[in-house]
Amino acid sequence: MENKLKTKACEHKIRAIHDVMYLIGGKWKISIIACLCYGNKRYSDILNEVEGISGKMLSRELKELEMNKMIERTILDTKPIGVEYSLTELGTSLKSIIDILADWGITYREARKLIEEQI
Amino acid sequence: MENKLKTKACEHKIRAIHDVMYLIGGKWKISIIACLCYGNKRYSDILNEVEGISGKMLSRELKELEMNKMIERTILDTKPIGVEYSLTELGTSLKSIIDILADWGITYREARKLIEEQI
């Protein structure tokens, strides 16, 4: 009986996480958001700073992030035309999560090194 | 000059996050880890609790998670054979991140509702 409740709580949490990953779990989405944490950026800036992403992927991911209200797109009236991307309030609310993830990533790399050396 | 340093820091963090997402960003990986946060589980338990996953995907993801030292696989000597999966220390270290993500997911849903209503 108690076990069933536990399972329910588990499933509820899993669904919440699945939702989150749908939003930010694309191959590049968090990287893009992380990039914008350091200030507003243009399309070409992001293209340079997020290693490995192609132009096609970038524009696609940007579009989805905009749809989900994570980022905002502003057209600058420069010539030639420029576009600036910035985080919305919602996007900004991910900053702390991003920091935690990045920290974990670095810790993980160290931990892996230690485990490997034991072999 | 100062700007270049900033860009470097940015790119470093982005790479760290990209690594993390490579590890836990598969369609099901965090869900599986989240599921195991609630206790060791058998293959069939996970199959039931992670909604939507197929057997093929589950075994594939479990294998990758094991390779990356996130989970451990123990063969029980029951008949018929049973297999139990559990989190390693590394996997366990994700618990807090998972909680934060799940919380954000729920908060996000509320925020989106508010934004939508304004329209």
Place this chain on the structure above:
DNA sequence: CAGTATCCGGTTTGATACTG
């Protein structure tokens, strides 16, 4: 029970060329 093997359509993605 806990998987593996095979088939197979659908989706994703990179490269390249092009546009306003």
Place this chain on the structure above:
DNA sequence: CAGTATCAAACCGGATACTG
């Protein structure tokens, strides 16, 4: 500059049948 269009290759993932 900031994208879009198009093609082909690679990969994903479901269904089903099979194994120890």
